[in-house]
Amino acid sequence: MTTSPGGWETVVGLEVHCELRTATKLFCGCRNAFGEEPNTSVCPVCLGLPGSLPVLNAHAVELAMRIGAALHCEVRPSIFHRKNYFYPDMPKDYQISQYDQPINVGGYLELPDGTRVGIVRAHMEEDTGKSTHVGGGGRIHEASHSLVDYNRAGVPLVEIVSAPDIRSADQARAYVNELRGILVATGASDGKMEEGSLRVDANVSVRRAGSDAYGTRCEVKNLNSLRSLARAVEHEAARQVALLEAGQAVVQETRHWDEGAGRTQALRSKEEAFDYRYFPEPDLVPLEPDGPWRARVAASLPPLPAERRARVAALAPGAPPDRVAAVVELGLDGLVLEAAAAGADPALALSRAANEVAARAPAAGGLDPGAFASLLQMESRGELTPTQAKAVLSRLLDGQRDPAGVARELGFEALPATDLAQAVDEAIAALPREWERYLSGEDKLAGVFVGAVMKATRGRADGKAVTGLLRERRRSQAG
Amino acid sequence: MTLPTALDLAQAVRTGERSAVEVVEEHLARVEEAEPEVHAFNLVAGEEARAAAAQVDARVARGEDPGPLAGVPLALKDNLCTRGLPTTCSSRILAGWVPPYDATAVSRAVRSGAVVIGKTNLDEFAMGSSTENSAFGPTRNPLDPIRVPGGSSGGSAAAVAAGFAPLALGSDTGGSIRQPAALCGVVGLKPTYGVVSRYGLVAFASSLDQVGPLARTVGDAVALLEAIAGHDPADSTSLDRPAPALSGCLAQGVEGLRIGVIQELAGVEGIAPEVGARLHEAADALAGAGAKVDEVSVPATMWGLPAYYLLAPAEASSNLARYDGVRYGLRLARPDITSMYEATRSAGFGPEVKRRIMLGTFALSAGYYDAYYGQAQRVRTLIIESFAAAYERFDALLSPTAPTTAFPLGSRTADPLAMYLSDVCTVASSLAGHPALSVPFGTGEGGLPVGIQVMAPALGEPVMVRVGAALEDLAP
Ligand SMILES: [Zn+2]
Numbered sequence: 001m002t003t004s005p006g007g008w009e010t011v012v013g014l015e016v017h018c019e020l021r022t023a024t025k026l027f028c029g030c031r032n033a034f035g036e037e038p039n040t041s042v043c044p045v046c047l048g049l050p051g052s053l054p055v056l057n058a059h060a061v062e063l064a065m066r067i068g069a070a071l072h073c074e075v076r077p078s079i080f081h082r083k084n085y086f087y088p089d090m091p092k093d094y095q096i097s098q099y100d101q102p103i104n105v106g107g108y109l110e111l112p113d114g115t116r117v118g119i120v121r122a123h124m125e126e127d128t129g130k131s132t133h134v135g136g137g138g139r140i141h142e143a144s145h146s147l148v149d150y151n152r153a154g155v156p157l158v159e160i161v162s163a164p165d166i167r168s169a170d171q172a173r174a175y176v177n178e179l180r181g182i183l184v185a186t187g188a189s190d191g192k193m194e195e196g197s198l199r200v201d202a203n204v205s206v207r208r209a210g211s212d213a214y215g216t217r218c219e220v221k222n223l224n225s226l227r228s229l230a231r232a233v234e235h236e237a238a239r240q241v242a243l244l245e246a247g248q249a250v251v252q253e254t255r256h257w258d259e260g261a262g263r264t265q266a267l268r269s270k271e272e273a274f275d276y277r278y279f280p281e282p283d284l285v286p287l288e289p290d291g292p293w294r295a296r297v298a299a300s301l302p303p304l305p306a307e308r309r310a311r312v313a314a315l316a317p318g319a320p321p322d323r324v325a326a327v328v329e330l331g332l333d334g335l336v337l338e339a340a341a342a343g344a345d346p347a348l349a350l351s352r353a354a355n356e357v358a359a360r361a362p363a364a365g366g367l368d369p370g371a372f373a374s375l376l377q378m379e380s381r382g383e384l385t386p387t388q389a390k391a392v393l394s395r396l397l398d399g400q401r402d403p404a405g406v407a408r409e410l411g412f413e414a415l416p417a418t419d420l421a422q423a424v425d426e427a428i429a430a431l432p433r434e435w436e437r438y439l440s441g442e443d444k445l446a447g448v449f450v451g452a453v454m455k456a457t458r459g460r461a462d463g464k465a466v467t468g469l470l471r472e473r474r475r476s477q478a479g
Numbered sequence: 480m481t482l483p484t485a486l487d488l489a490q491a492v493r494t495g496e497r498s499a500v501e502v503v504e505e506h507l508a509r510v511e512e513a514e515p516e517v518h519a520f521n522l523v524a525g526e527e528a529r530a531a532a533a534q535v536d537a538r539v540a541r542g543e544d545p546g547p548l549a550g551v552p553l554a555l556k557d558n559l560c561t562r563g564l565p566t567t568c569s570s571r572i573l574a575g576w577v578p579p580y581d582a583t584a585v586s587r588a589v590r591s592g593a594v595v596i597g598k599t600n601l602d603e604f605a606m607g608s609s610t611e612n613s614a615f616g617p618t619r620n621p622l623d624p625i626r627v628p629g630g631s632s633g634g635s636a637a638a639v640a641a642g643f644a645p646l647a648l649g650s651d652t653g654g655s656i657r658q659p660a661a662l663c664g665v666v667g668l669k670p671t672y673g674v675v676s677r678y679g680l681v682a683f684a685s686s687l688d689q690v691g692p693l694a695r696t697v698g699d700a701v702a703l704l705e706a707i708a709g710h711d712p713a714d715s716t717s718l719d720r721p722a723p724a725l726s727g728c729l730a731q732g733v734e735g736l737r738i739g740v741i742q743e744l745a746g747v748e749g750i751a752p753e754v755g756a757r758l759h760e761a762a763d764a765l766a767g768a769g770a771k772v773d774e775v776s777v778p779a780t781m782w783g784l785p786a787y788y789l790l791a792p793a794e795a796s797s798n799l800a801r802y803d804g805v806r807y808g809l810r811l812a813r814p815d816i817t818s819m820y821e822a823t824r825s826a827g828f829g830p831e832v833k834r835r836i837m838l839g840t841f842a843l844s845a846g847y848y849d850a851y852y853g854q855a856q857r858v859r860t861l862i863i864e865s866f867a868a869a870y871e872r873f874d875a876l877l878s879p880t881a882p883t884t885a886f887p888l889g890s891r892t893a894d895p896l897a898m899y900l901s902d903v904c905t906v907a908s909s910l911a912g913h914p915a916l917s918v919p920f921g922t923g924e925g926g927l928p929v930g931i932q933v934m935a936p937a938l939g940e941p942v943m944v945r946v947g948a949a950l951e952d953l954a955p
Binding site: 044047048049050051052053054055056082084086088091092093094146148275277278279282283284285 | 558559560566568573576578579580582677678679680681682684685686712713714715716793794796797800801803805806807816820840843844845848852
């Protein structure tokens with residue numbers, strides 16, 4: 001829903017910082033790794049020692065260009081600026097970032113529900129280090145001292161800034177989820193929000209439904225999961241609506257999401273009006289990727305989630321969209337496509353992938369598509385009941401390869417068709433009164449025959465196949 | 480006294496005629512004698528120099544090539560990083576800091592056989608024109624100790640003039656190699672921006688800073704430049720081309736070269752009459768040697784000074800932000816981070832550095848950026864265009880290096896603008912990124928040396944050193 005009951009509309013723009021999965025940092029040769037001993041992945045450049053100079057990492061540029069291409073941006077010549085402010089996490093007391101000439105501008109991202117969210121820009125910059133405040137409960141103002149780890153200083157980031165096109169907490173969540181899928185697919189990011197690989201800030205405002213003007217926005221920080229993001233957007237919008245309905249104004253400020261308390265709070269910083277004194281970084285030269293490089297990057301893009309969803313949906317028309325989305329998000333769409341290509345029923349493949357296979361996500365990668373396809377075909381032919389097929393699938397996910405062998409092992413060997421037909425005929429002969437009623441249209445009596453056949457075959461018959469045979473016999477007797 | 484050139488010394492060491500250790504001892508002896516008066520050095524690295532010289536001698540003894548500068552003592556401006564030797568920039572803020580790496584120019588000079596004998600004094604962070612803005616006291620001009628050696632590479636110029644080292648490295652942002660070279664009567668060369676790596680040069684104004692040689696002869700300066708020049712992957716602004724071959728140009732003469740004397744600088748406000756006279760004598764001498772000499776107007780050179788004093792402080796305000804007491808150097812303990820920053824930086828920086836940080840911070844501020852920084856960048860473009868027009872008609876341009884000869888200590892310290900005028904002739908080629916060379920040519924009042932500046936277009940070092948070498952031969 002885009003409007004709240006009180007006739008207010010929520011407007012959200014998101015800024016996502018994505019750590020790039022490069023081997024080394026943005027401007028030096030230090031390892032770009034998470035979770036190392038503090039200050040072990042540092043050198044004169046990323047420590048900002050006097051006399052050191054940055055050298056741009058070409059792989060980081062390539063990943064930034066891939067992100068731009070995947071978000072339908074214009075990838076263009078760019079320059080770096082210095083963003084000046086004092087901060088102990090920042091070794092040079094300025095951040096090298098892109099300002100008014102970023103590498104990627106003007107794209108869009110399409111959500112699974114078809115909504116297009118504009119991408120204003122996706123620019124490159126370096127990350128800062130991390131401070132730990134010791135004593136005083138970890139808060140900077142009460143700490144006895146602070147320790148700084150510069151391992152993260154200089155790690156390459158791309159900041160992706162959306163247009164204020166998002167209209168609800170659910171959409172915000174869907175946007176970040178989709179963006180994460182794209183970043184993982186392009187190889188730019190590992191997508192781990194909990195490790196800080198993806199960091200989200202939300203600009204939230206509200207306005208009267210139907211209005212074109214934007215309300216005063218607040219920037220909400222510290223959103224460490226999709227759940228936090230959705231909760232924070234909801235809470236912040238509600239806070240603003242309550243203020244406005246009480247006749248008060250929303251103050252433009254940066255607010256911190258407190259996950260435990262479930263609310264946003266104004267940051268305690270003094271009302272400093274930051275002037276970052278941007279100017280072109282004189283230690284770097286303009287970045288002008290040539291046409292062939294840009295073309296190579298565009299051509300090397302793997303299929304993105306939207307395209308993958310479209311492929312699966314085309315194969316199984318009428319399949320529920322969330323089932324298609326789930327399969328793509330879990331990377332199981334390849335399995336479905338291969339199974340279908342090998343002759344399995346696409347709808348059945350999609351259903352099994354989205355449910356039974358997805359439930360065993362870590363093992364799913366080891367599932368052999370050929371074996372999966374054979375199993376699905378056995379089920380479709382009635383050689384296995386759905387329950388039996390699921391039991392066999394579970395064994396395949398445990399690492400077994402031969403579905404027919406597994407079925408035999410489990411005693412699921414299907415009755416030969418002639419044996420099944422014989423069992424059905426015997427049941428009809430044994431229950432003549434019930435058969436008369438079935439012939440006269442009492443369909444529910446089919447269950448009696450299925451039960452009898454099951455009993456006679458000790459459960460090896462497929463109920464659907466029995467029902468099919470019963471219908472066949474009725475048609476031939478009627479004709 | 481007539482001292483041997485660096486190339487003569489290297490030749491003697493390479494042939495085994497003299498040992499590097501002996502050469503170094505001889506220079507250290509001169510340092511011991513005159514350094515107390517001159518104060519060229521922040522640090523004399525006697526032990527390290529003796530050990531390095533012994534290694535050069537060992538290489539000679541083993542029959543290996545000890546390099547073209549074998550055994551030549553080299554003084555380094557104390558804003559070039561030296562692994563294991565303190566690097567102070569003549570500032571209290573860097574107290575106790577020892578770099579873990581060598582500047583590229585330093586490691587290349589050492590690889591060529593040069594022996595580092597010490598780190599020379601400078602105006603704090605290279606901001607100044609007299610070497611009086613040093614936290615460790617001023618350097619004095621060896622030719623007249625009541626006078627300044629110029630700056631900011633005053634320690635390097637004085638070390639060469641005093642015979643402490645035949646070669647020195649300096650850095651030039653708006654004239655900091657050329658002006659002290661002129662005031663001390665030695666040769667100073669600022670290369671084309673990007674010819675020498677800035678890696679390990681502590682930044683003052685990144686888009687202007689260049690490392691370059693000071694020496695007693697053009698030939699020695701060229702030999703040191705050839706040793707340190709060339710592409711360095713660690714400096715993104717270093718030009719992707721090999722070091723220029725310049726030695727072969729020295730003896731080519733000026734026959735047929737078109738040389739322009741810049742009118743605006745020849746008659747610049749405050750120019751000493753003898754300096755103007757030497758410039759015209761130099762022009763006449765070059766004409767006599769076969770050059771086509773004429774006057775040329777390059778009006779944009781006069782806009783250089785205001786543009787420079789906006790751009791350089793702007794970049795400096797950012798470059799010097801990192802001296803915050805958090806990671807290295809001076810720290811004054813205070814209960815919170817903001818007061819620690821304030822106390823440390825207030826105590827650590829001298830008044831001229833503070834003045835320029837404030838100027839630069841203001842020039843970059845929101846609402847003023849375009850009027851100051853933006854305007855200065857546009858002037859920079861005009862200067863490049865103005866030079867380009869002149870270089871359509873001339874191969875090289877001539878001007879005084881500085882408007883006056885060496886001035887007495889203290890005579891300009893109270894008036895920053897008067898001090899800034901010392902750079903009026905040199906800033907234009909810095910802003911354009913062009914090479915420029917100062918060569919001694921006669922003397923002025925009191926027998927103090929006068930320097931003539933030879934300018935050339937970007938990568939015009941070959942023609943520039945031809946003119947410089949000719950001037951050196953023609954000098955009175
Ligand atoms: Zn590093």
